[in-house]
Amino acid sequence: MRFASPKQSAARRTMLRLxxxxxxxxxxxxxxxxxxxxxxxxxxxxxxxxxxxERDDSARAADFQPQVVEARLVDGAPAFVLGQRVFRxxxxxxxxxxxxxxxxxxxxxxxxxxxxxxxxGALQSCEDAGFARVNYVPAK
Amino acid sequence: MRIAxxxxxxxxxxxxxxxxxxxxxxxxIFFMATAQFARLTKADIELPREQxxxxxxxxxxxxxxxxxxxxxLIVDGDSYSLDRVVAMVKVELKRAGGAPGALDLLIRAxxxxxxxxxxxxxxxxxxxxxxxxxxxxxxxxxxxA
Numbered sequence: 001m002r003f004a005s006p007k008q009s010a011a012r013r014t015m016l017r018l019x020x021x022x023x024x025x026x027x028x029x030x031x032x033x034x035x036x037x038x039x040x041x042x043x044x045x046x047x048x049x050x051x052x053x054e055r056d057d058s059a060r061a062a063d064f065q066p067q068v069v070e071a072r073l074v075d076g077a078p079a080f081v082l083g084q085r086v087f088r089x090x091x092x093x094x095x096x097x098x099x100x101x102x103x104x105x106x107x108x109x110x111x112x113x114x115x116x117x118x119x120x121g122a123l124q125s126c127e128d129a130g131f132a133r134v135n136y137v138p139a140k
Numbered sequence: 141m142r143i144a145x146x147x148x149x150x151x152x153x154x155x156x157x158x159x160x161x162x163x164x165x166x167x168x169i170f171f172m173a174t175a176q177f178a179r180l181t182k183a184d185i186e187l188p189r190e191q192x193x194x195x196x197x198x199x200x201x202x203x204x205x206x207x208x209x210x211x212x213l214i215v216d217g218d219s220y221s222l223d224r225v226v227a228m229v230k231v232e233l234k235r236a237g238g239a240p241g242a243l244d245l246l247i248r249a250x251x252x253x254x255x256x257x258x259x260x261x262x263x264x265x266x267x268x269x270x271x272x273x274x275x276x277x278x279x280x281x282x283x284x285a
Contacts, residue, residue: 023161030167043279045190045278047193048193048273048274052271053263116250119258120251124277127192138262138263
């Protein structure tokens with residue numbers, strides 16, 4: 001006849017009780033919190049530029065003929081202006097800017113009568129064209 | 141003489157969850173507080189839809205100036221006059237060391253805000269010693285420009 005050892009019978013009687021209810025409550029609360037807050041903020045990006053004024057003489061002397069991109073009203077509608085050329089969309093401005101020398105950088109001047117999206121459009125075109133030095137010059 | 145251990149009573153392993161729940165609640169309060177802070181720093185405005193920079197510079201904590209569609213200047217959820225905003229920037233610039241590129245300045249302007257507000261602000265910021273800024277955009281397919 002084989003008898004159970006005292007150790008085996010003790011193990012059978014041992015009970016492990018964990019109160020998990022409160023932990024699960026908290027974890028669900030956290031999950032709901034993160035699910036609701038993550039929808040609040042949409043991803044954002046940046047367009048870094050230098051800032052200069054037209055009366056900044058030291059900067060003007062240091063820069064050798066940079067390109068000047070303007071955004072202003074032409075015939076009553078907003079447009080980008082590069083020298084004598086007028087661009088109604090950002091893609092054509094970017095294409096033209098890509099062919100220009102980049103060493104001297106580019107100045108962006110935006111007239112006060114257009115909206116901010118034209119500021120961003122002009123800066124984005126310069127970025128896409130490969131200009132490393134982009135300066136924003138506030139128009140008077 | 142060898143005495144056998146007493147196996148007659150039940151052994152219950154009690155795990156004290158109170159400190160963990162305390163910490164988790166502390167975390168919840170922290171995240172709620174920071175979420176509120178982020179909401180105040182970033183006003184609910186519609187940014188220009190542009191891809192932004194391909195090579196992102198190191199993000200540093202700095203001043204965030206929001207510009208509403210009507211041209212209001214909003215900092216930390218409150219609307220301020222141009223003079224007050226420039227004064228705040230001067231204080232932050234001084235705190236950052238005073239060097240022209242020391243301050244990380246983010247302009248979050250609504251896409252429909254007039255550029256004249258951006259121009260006036262830029263003009264005053266240059267006078268205050270700011271030499272660079274970042275314009276906030278929202279990546280997405282093409283804007284109106």
